[in-house]
Amino acid sequence: MKILVGYKRVVDYNVRVQVKPDGSGVVTDGVKLSANPFDDIALEEALRLREKGIATEVIVATIAPADAQAHLRNGLAMGANRAIHVVTPNAVQPLTAARALLKLIEKEQPHIVILGKQAIDDDCNQTGQMLAALWNRPQATFASAVEIAGDKAKVTREVDAGLETIEVDLPAVITTDLRLNEPRFIKLPDIMKAKSKPLETIDFASLGVESGDFLKTTTYAPPAKRSKGVMVKDAAELVAALKTKGLL
């Protein structure tokens, strides 16, 4: 069984993103880039399925500029068997990403595709669902537990009402939520080993994907700030203040 993992490079989650003063974007020069945390969870889940003997091969794929090879090497160092780099200088929107990933699916015929539920840069939370729709296959989004049995997956999903369990026929798309697992750390010898693992580059244009980049971002702005309030000295003063505002 083959697993394809979407592995996006984003601004590291520890970076406090700043909007450029002219509103043309966010500051990314010199900012640390890392794997999208949800994608690390996706890769970890795939590796665990391989370690359990359920999967035989784990492929990490990204759609990114040419300088993202080191990012894919990290995925290989974490344990993926091989990597696919769809090279494009432009950021692609979710529909385009889903269409490109579908091309990789057609080529690789994976049984499971695991993606992060959202990328922490654009926060769209769309690509997995769109991919499943275009592929005409099941989607199990926001997964917190995955059990594979034969040609079916039982997936527990983190939904607002609690935990929902669904069963899907494979092949299927699974998107990961935070609590699915804790990704392993990369060890130094694995970084060395990753250098010799196969990394295929594919020019985005050669995939023949029709662009779905229909949205135009016109301005970037910092969020409105909440003004700092007052400090109260004790519980009685707090209750009195809240009662005055009609909140209690």
Add this chain to the structure above:
Amino acid sequence: MAKILIIAEHLNGKLNASTARCVTCAKDMKAKSIDVIVLSDNPTAVAAEAAKIDGVSKVLTVSNAANAHPLAAIYAPQIVDVARNGYTHVLAPSTTFGKDVAPRVAALLGVAQVSDIMKVEDAHTFQRPIYAGNAIITVEAPADKTLVATVRTASYAAAGSGGNAPVETVNVSVELPTHTRFIELSGAKSDRPDLQGASRVVSGGRGVGSAENFAVIFKLADKIGAAVGASRAAVDAGYVPSDLQVGQTGKIIAPELYMAIGISGAIQHLTGIKDAGTIVAINKDGEAPIFEVADFGLVGDLFKIIPELEQALS
């Protein structure tokens, strides 16, 4: 003029309040009509509730045993079939339900989706948050394509309930997949208000210290009729289940009163509460970032302050 279709969210025969919040957002688009679609195995009660929302033009019901549970793969083709009847916009709440189904609808229609609309500038121009709310972008969608979007429910109050819209049954003839099956939903059932829609929320963080200690948070919440929430740190530490998590990766809420107790105020938590009316912070660390956003701050030991609060409330 915009002709808007809103996908109703419902559970156990009750309409979720997020639907009425979507209606408020739709009104900002100066729509010609706002229809609500209810997919269910038994849509009658939910449709009746939706018909009462102010501003709704009509309610469409799609009754099918396959719609008993909100499975995106099953709902999406039916929504697409209805949306093709001249709708310019398809909206869903930015809840786990809406986030699951809307992109599937968009992809089937071959259009883009705008996630988490927080402000409408016109029917095709919106503001939405990126980078966990650290930046707000304005996006323009093409006017010649159906627009699929999710609505950041915390940014919109629920529309009123004085309406009386007609309810129509819609026959949808699309083949539904059988590859996705619902097994179960295990929710933390409680008599407390629902976290997403509550007007008051009391949340505990790592400072609460243990699952047992969380009893003080629940007790205070019950005293003021509040829902209970928690920070990611408290959830990760196993004090409470994950459905109580408030923040960028949990629930984004906008109660009138939010009390953050023993919560330091990590950015990802603050993202989930920044639309709250009044924020109260109680923390023993006076330097905690939560105090930067709190309307009222109180520095001290929560285990001493909470009983004092309860006493002051009695």
